[in-house]
Amino acid sequence: MSDNTAAFFAALSSELMLGEEEATLEAVAQRALEVVPGCTAAGISMRQRRGRVDTVAATSPLVDECDQLQYDLGEGPCLDAITDDLTYLSNDLANDTRWPRWGPEVARRGMGSIVSVRLTGDAGSVGAINMYGAGCGAFDPDSHDLALIYAVHASNALRAAHQASGLQTAVQSRHLIGLAQGILMQRYDLSMDQAFTVLQRYSSHRNIKLRDLAREVVDDRGLRHLEDHTVRRAAPRSRDTASGPTTS
Secondary structure, eight states: OOHHHHHHHHHHHHHHOOSSHHHHHHHHHHHHHHHSTTOOEEEEEEEOGGGOEEEEEESSHHHHHHHHHHHHHTOSHHHHHHHTOSEEEESOGGGOTTSTTHHHHHHHTTEEEEEEEEEEETTEEEEEEEEEEESTTOOOHHHHHHHHHHHHHHHHHHHHHHHHHHHHHHHHHHHHHHHHHHHHHHHHTOOHHHHHHHHHHHHHHHTOOHHHHHHHHHHHTSOTTOOHHHHHHHSOSOOOSOOOOOOO
């Protein structure tokens, strides 16, 4: 890598650190058009719960359509990049035998080439960035190398954005639980420890996350459908319980 290339990617990495996860995803997809020669459209596919894969950012509706074909058919380079290998390159999707159903369909839509590169997180593979090229032969070896380097910086930016989002959620949850404690203390004449224990007990009884129950308490200014004496009965007489809000 030349000094100019290294300096470019160092600056690019800083530009992608936007803090908010959604904005970072959109920026990563959009900047791929500028960074990787031959790339005319790009999208990011991410693992979801239960093994599902979804497109979370795309530079055009056609990207969404081409990606969705991969998910529907169960074949395609982004699925392979996520699960099996680091990167996949094709400069002739219409005739690529690795994806005999998906490739011709995408080629008919004007996307003849693709580079798909795995995106990694703290726990390993989290998704892939898909860089489409119009027609055959869109990507040369330099394009492929730049796509690999770009994916590393994209992964770092997305990891940082995800961590920042998690911290923000935790802070918001603690604040919400604290508000709920205050409401219970005032309405039901409870101590801080008792109010927190009541929240814990009803969270467990209803199988609902503590922060979601706290949101209900804040919205309803109390525990819905429960008489005051019922709530007081659920509060412990001892004040030894920990009063610190959690995000469970």
